[in-house]
Amino acid sequence: SADSLKNISLNGLKFRGIGPAVTGGRVTAIAVNPNNHSEYYIGSGHGNLWKTVNSGITFSPIFDNQGAYSIGAVAIDPTNTNVVWVGTGENNNQNNVIYGNGVYKSEDGGKHWKNMGIKNSEHIGGIVIDPNNSNIVYVAAYGSLRNKGGDRGIFKTTDGGKTWENILYISEYTGCFEVHMDPRFSNILYAVAHQRMRKLYTGVSGGPESGIYRSTDSGKTWDKMTNGLPKEDVGRIGLAISPVNPDVVYAIVEATKKDKGFYKSTDRGVSWSKQSSYISSYPFYFQKIFADPIDVDKVYSVDVFMQVTNDGGKTWKRAGSKNKHVDDHYLWIDPGNNKHLIAGCDGGVYESYDQAKNWNFKANIPIAEIYKITVDNAKPFYNVYIGTQDNNSLTGPSRTISSGGITNQDWLFTNGGDGFETQVDWKDPNIIYALSQNGGLVRFDKRSGENLFIKPYEFADTAYR
Incomplete structure (x- = not known):
């Protein structure tokens, strides 16, 4: 297919660790x-x-x-x-x-x-x-x-x-x-x-x-x-x-x-x-x-x-x-x-x-088990969002201008529990939607720290539609 990676040289790409170690893993x-x-x-x-x-x-x-x-x-x-x-x-x-x-x-x-x-x-x-x-x-x-x-x-x-x-x-x-x-x-x-x-x-x-x-x-x-x-x-x-x-x-x-x-x-x-x-x-x-x-x-x-x-x-x-x-x-x-x-x-x-x-x-072993990864459209460096097994949902920068590189302090918790998928507002990367176990859903505002539970519920409504 046209978007296949088979014909693209990837030799110049190298993985680098960005964390987090602020939480561990199993x-x-x-x-x-x-x-x-x-x-x-x-x-x-x-x-x-x-x-x-x-x-x-x-x-x-x-x-x-x-x-x-x-x-x-x-x-x-x-x-x-x-x-x-x-x-x-x-x-x-x-x-x-x-x-x-x-x-x-x-x-x-x-x-x-x-x-x-x-x-x-x-x-x-x-x-x-x-x-x-x-x-x-x-x-x-x-x-x-x-x-x-x-x-x-x-x-x-x-x-x-x-x-x-x-x-x-x-x-x-x-x-x-x-x-x-x-x-x-x-x-x-x-x-x-x-x-x-x-x-x-x-x-x-x-x-x-x-x-x-x-x-x-x-x-x-x-x-x-x-x-x-x-x-x-x-x-x-x-x-x-x-x-x-x-x-x-x-x-x-x-x-x-x-x-x-x-x-x-x-x-x-x-x-x-x-x-x-x-x-x-x-x-x-x-x-x-x-x-x-x-x-x-x-x-x-x-x-x-x-x-x-x-x-x-x-x-x-x-x-x-x-x-x-x-x-x-x-x-x-x-x-x-x-x-x-x-x-x-x-x-x-x-x-x-x-x-x-x-x-x-021991906040130096980056082994969180990650279920889902998402990125946003922030500039100059996009942010990475993860949901982890029993270690919450987090976000951290893809790059930093700090000479010390990305540290635990750069990572932020957006939701608790077992973290799953995260989606970010296309226009405003400060607005984050994060899932947890059993369908839990929150809207997290990076600027204010507000964490609003917005999981929809079906009420006992038998009215004719």
Whole structure:
């Protein structure tokens, strides 16, 4: 066609980042160097992999040239922290989850990467490395969300990723959401299986194949843990081993109204007792727990507002979300100082030094998930308008005369919630129309800051027309 780009040279064009980082995006994985807590990795379900070496003062994208940009798991080799493993494909179950192409390995702290296989997994839920032998790695392959088959279950390598063995396979519809290793005995493993499938018209979020499996012989054989746990209609499960006493294992279990709840084992998963009926608000989106490294009874649960229990799961309360975005997905707890936390949520990365009373936002990771982009006719430089997943609608300049370039201060919020499409008045770029979820519509005036809700409503009018 006449407007085709096929015959136009685009070699002279180069993309440049304009932001914003004033808000973050969905963070699904965090891995902190055990020997140097100022160095850590941030994995996003849609925004790739980032690294800081200075406690988050700056972050660098380190995975841009690879074959996937959705991250489900990150693990650092505890005996050689230059070795980093990354599982691609987001580990959640919402309608739109981006798939990956297997597991990657870096041997130089993220400078170079190699795809090590399990490419048909599409989504990786977890990775653990044997602290006694770096060549032994276990991977939880979640499998495709919308297709049966592929790589599912627990995979093991004994040669650093050159070859893999599928040591736990359940079925073509059931993969593994998590894999855990007893910190004292690397032969003891726990795998969390989840039976799931999404189609355009429906979603299956559980079944009898979901459950907790345990191995005591490094994955050669597995037993399904059933004593005290729900057995039939079981959904997504999050599991945590207490670092204080690894005989204590916790599980948050999606199940029937009667059986769902928070469970505890004091004998390495052999038997379980229900502590409460609490589960996360949306198990398909949250449902991960993190045991405190100092207090055996303290456990955190990611949720719309992060929850915490101080009595082994009997009672729960909000951990603290002052000046913090909602919808948490991951939590790192400093092994030597349990007041120090790093949380990953829909709004990016937050750090606390007072056990979640106050949070510091890392306003330098531009990973907002953008649904729609619009531009206006402003001069001399046009403005860019975006709607983002759970991070509002914003506008920012395409260029600036500032020698410092475009900064977070140049971006302006035009509407809250999940931002979608924005349109701007053709003649007056100060008048903006911004959509949000459920058909919400506002008219925003840049000059005055007025935000007027103008969504049309159909009233009960039965008059003849």
